[in-house]
Amino acid sequence: MLLNASGCLDALTAPDTARQLDAFVTKTVTPLPRGGNPPVRIAETDVGMLNSIGLANPGREAFLAETLPRLRELGLPLWVSVGGFSAAEYAETCASLEGVTIELNLSCPNVDEAPESAAEIVAACRAATSLPLYAKLSPASWDVASVARAVEDAGADGLSLVNTLRGMKLGPDLRPVLGTGTGGLSGPALKPVALAAVYACFQATELPIVGMGGVATGGDALDLLAAGATAVALGTVLFSDPSAPARIRAELAAELAARGLSSPEQATGSAHSEALPTRKHLDLGSRV
Amino acid sequence: MRREPLTVTDREAVGPYTLLRVERGGLDPGLPGQFFMLEAPGRLLPRPMSLCLAPPRELGFLIDPIGPGTQALCALEPGAEIHVFGPLGNGFRLDVERPLLVGGGIGIAPLPYLSQRLGEPPAVLGFRSEWHAEAAALVPNAEVVVEPTLVTDCCLQGFDVLACGPEPMLEALRAVCPGAQLAWEAPMACGYGACYGCAVELDGEWKRLCVEGPVLSVAA
Numbered sequence: 343m344l345l346n347a348s349g350c351l352d353a354l355t356a357p358d359t360a361r362q363l364d365a366f367v368t369k370t371v372t373p374l375p376r377g378g379n380p381p382v383r384i385a386e387t388d389v390g391m392l393n394s395i396g397l398a399n400p401g402r403e404a405f406l407a408e409t410l411p412r413l414r415e416l417g418l419p420l421w422v423s424v425g426g427f428s429a430a431e432y433a434e435t436c437a438s439l440e441g442v443t444i445e446l447n448l449s450c451p452n453v454d455e456a457p458e459s460a461a462e463i464v465a466a467c468r469a470a471t472s473l474p475l476y477a478k479l480s481p482a483s484w485d486v487a488s489v490a491r492a493v494e495d496a497g498a499d500g501l502s503l504v505n506t507l508r509g510m511k512l513g514p515d516l517r518p519v520l521g522t523g524t525g526g527l528s529g530p531a532l533k534p535v536a537l538a539a540v541y542a543c544f545q546a547t548e549l550p551i552v553g554m555g556g557v558a559t560g561g562d563a564l565d566l567l568a569a570g571a572t573a574v575a576l577g578t579v580l581f582s583d584p585s586a587p588a589r590i591r592a593e594l595a596a597e598l599a600a601r602g603l604s605s606p607e608q609a610t611g612s613a614h615s616e617a618l619p620t621r622k623h624l625d626l627g628s629r630v
Numbered sequence: 631m632r633r634e635p636l637t638v639t640d641r642e643a644v645g646p647y648t649l650l651r652v653e654r655g656g657l658d659p660g661l662p663g664q665f666f667m668l669e670a671p672g673r674l675l676p677r678p679m680s681l682c683l684a685p686p687r688e689l690g691f692l693i694d695p696i697g698p699g700t701q702a703l704c705a706l707e708p709g710a711e712i713h714v715f716g717p718l719g720n721g722f723r724l725d726v727e728r729p730l731l732v733g734g735g736i737g738i739a740p741l742p743y744l745s746q747r748l749g750e751p752p753a754v755l756g757f758r759s760e761w762h763a764e765a766a767a768l769v770p771n772a773e774v775v776v777e778p779t780l781v782t783d784c785c786l787q788g789f790d791v792l793a794c795g796p797e798p799m800l801e802a803l804r805a806v807c808p809g810a811q812l813a814w815e816a817p818m819a820c821g822y823g824a825c826y827g828c829a830v831e832l833d834g835e836w837k838r839l840c841v842e843g844p845v846l847s848v849a850a
Contacts, residue, residue, distance in 0.1 A: 355823030355841055369826075377829075377836045384817045384827030386675050386699070391819060395826045398836065529674050581820035582669070582676050584715070585633060 343606070344563075344587055347528075347554045347577035348423035348445060348478070349395065354412055359580065362587035365419035367575065368409070370447045371435060372425045375401035379452060380521040385511045390529030390556070391578055392509050394522045396452045397425055402435050414441075421476070423447050429458040429466040437470040444473050445552075446498075449480030449505035451526045461492035468497030476552065478502035479543075481535045487546035500550040502575070503539045507532065529578040532556040537569045544570025544611055558586075560593025567606055568613040631822070632657055633667075633715035638706045639688060645764035647736065648704035649682065651690045652714060659684035660717025661724070662744035663794070663813050663845040666691070667821040669713040670699035675819050676715065677703060680740035680794070680844070682768065689714070692765065694736040718821045719844050722811050724748060726790035731755075731769065732781060732803065734795025735762065740813060742768040744792060754784050756795070782806055809850040814843050 343364045352369070353360035360366045378398030385392045400409060413420055422439055425447040426432040436444055446467060448460045456463060464477055477493040479486055481504035490501055506526025511519045518524070536555025543551060553571025556578070557563050563574040574594075579586045594606065603609055640651040657666075659681055667676035668691065677699045683690030695704040706712065722744055731753035733741045738755055745753065753772040756779055757763035766774045781799050786807055793803050794813035803810050816839050818828035823841040830839060837843060 349826070350824055352823045359824075377831060378826065381830060382817050383829065384819045384825065386673065386819075391674055393819070393825065393827060395829075398826050398829060578674065578819075581825050582667075582674065583633070583713075584820075584822060584824075 343573035344591055345421065345552060345573060345575040346580060346587075347575040348421075348447065350577040350580050353416055353418070354409070356584060357416055359584045359587065360416060360418060362585070362591070363418065364573075365421055365443070366413065366416065367421040367445060368405075368413065368423050369399055370397050370423040370425040370450065371399050371402055371405045372397055372427075373402050373431050373435060375399065375404065382519055382521050383525075385519040385525065387509070387511050387527070387531075390509075390527050390531035391581075392511055392520060392525035392527055393506070394452050394520045394525035396522070397447075397450055402438060406438060419443070421445050423478070424467075425450065425453075426456060427454060428456050429463045432456070432463050433466040433470040436467040436473070436475070439471065439473060442473060443476065444471065445476045445478050445502050447478050447505070449478055449482075451480070451482075451506055451508040451524070452522065459492070460489055461496040464493045464496040464498045474499045476500040476502045478505055479539070480505050480507075481532075481539045481555075482507055486539045487542040490543040490547045490549070494547045494549050498549065500552065501543055501547070502552045502554065503543060503571075504532065504536045504555050507535060528556070530556045530558065533562060533565070537565060540566055540569040540571050541613060544614065557590065560590050560595070560597045563590055563594045564597045564609055567609040568611070570611050570614065572607070572610050631716055631718055633713055635711045636689070636714045638708050638710045638712065640708055641704070641706060644692065644768065645761045646694065647762075647765055648693045648695065649690055649768075650693055650703060650706060651683075651688050652712070654687050654689050655714075657689065657714060658717060659689060659743070661721030662747050663721035663740050663811075664717035664719050665821065665844060666714050666716030666718065668703055670702045671706070671710075671712065672702055673699045675699070676713070676821070678718075678818055678821050678840070680813065681717065682739050682742050684743050684746070692736065692739040692768070715821065719840050720842065722792050722813070722845050723847075726792070728789050730786065730789035730791050731772075732784070732791055732793035732795065732799075733769070734781070734799045737793075737795030737799075737813070737815075738765055738769060740794055745769050745771070754781075756781070756799075804848050808848055810848045811845050812848065813845045814839050
């Protein structure tokens with residue numbers, strides 16, 4: 343299953359790209375409208391890109407009244423990314439939604455965080471809705487697997503891994519390029535980070551995982567599946583190639599076929615079964 | 631709008647800038663002021679460039695090599711292939727009675743095509759040096775200044791101003807030219823409304839320059 347990463351596609355301005363996906367994930371919705379962060383908001387680096395958008399969105403009321411009905415006309419399964427600045431704010435938005443999957447944005451690096459832990463926010467949202475709840479986690483935690491276990495215990499139905507990492511770029515004047523100084527790092531630099539997080543959370547929980555971070559080819563998507571993802575989301579690659587979903591889907595099918603696999607599901611977690619004999623082999627070596 | 635791999639046909643130095651020509655392929659040149667995302671070899675993100683020239687079967691872009699992406703574009707050899715996506719955004723409205731083109735620096739990039747479409751109206755162009763001012767040759771009927779000159783000192787009265795240039799120049803025009811059409815610029819990742827990187831706050835409203843601009847009209 344192929345999705346977009348939240349905030350990396352506007353299905354209303356680019357419906358042809360959205361229709362290449364199996365589901366569309368909205369930009370994060372917060373209770374009140376947000377203009378977002380001051381420019382400059384985008385900076386390319388040698389290994390990825392930084393963004394400091396700051397959860398620009400029309401706010402929950404306008405989203406429900408105007409954006410969501412128009413999105414439903416696309417006929418695609420919808421995931422609504424929910425944000426907030428307290429557990430109660432997340433829960434209120436969750437309670438207002440129907441007929442969608444919810445992705446809780448628990449990890450935007452560009453805005454202040456809610457005071458509650460990820461698990462506390464998930465628990466509040468679980469109490470507010472019976473819709474499927476995915477928790478989008480930051481890879482910046484030293485132990486993302488323990489956060490994953492905590493949100494699983496709190497009632498999450500799945501994980502989205504990973505959000506961007508906080509980063510900075512300096513200009514020729516040795517001042518930060520971005521208006522807010524720092525931003526979220528995405529693109530190729532994020533792929534090894536995503537693989538490690540997906541791998542760890544696959545072992546730590548029973549939850550389905552949407553893997554994302556630096557996917558630019560079918561081979562990248564296959565890597566995330568092998569690490570444990572059950573679905574893959576595209577982010578930065580959409581900025582340079584609006585036809586990336588169709589291309590990556592075709593490349594993934596070819597990668598799977600070349601390995602004798604008939605479906606993406608067969609690839610999910612394959613990195614782990616390979617890991618067992620390797621670990622045994624290392625143990626044997628240490629005894630010699 | 632379409633995205634196609636297009637072959638570079640020519641590369642020519644124009645002062646410090648490079649005029650890069652690619653085969654048009656199946657792409658529509660669009661309106662003057664609209665832009666294309668050009669794949670910058672070796673870089674993660676494409677670069678937005680307004681169309682400078684639209685000769686038959688070609689698209690021409692005037693590029694200032696200010697960073698790694700634009701430098702990679704200016705180093706392209708004829709025969710090289712890059713992905714080009716466009717035309718994007720909103721261009722200049724051409725239903726004007728007394729057009730005056732105003733350009734500053736690399737901001738003159740969309741003016742040659744605009745001049746052609748409007749029947750070569752008068753133009754006022756400012757550059758920081760004689761070397762940069764070599765680009766003025768691309769715009770017919772242009773008065774060129776190299777000495778620092780305030781755009782508001784130009785005789786704008788009675789004209790329909792269509793402008794592109796540095797932000798302070800555009801801000802000055804916005805203050806004194808109701809109805810002027812101004813082409814703005816901001817760093818952007820995608821060019822088609824996906825990234826929200828190019829959003830700017832104008833008159834209390836946030837606008838994505840790639841889909842609501844880059845040409846915006848000053849309230850009349």
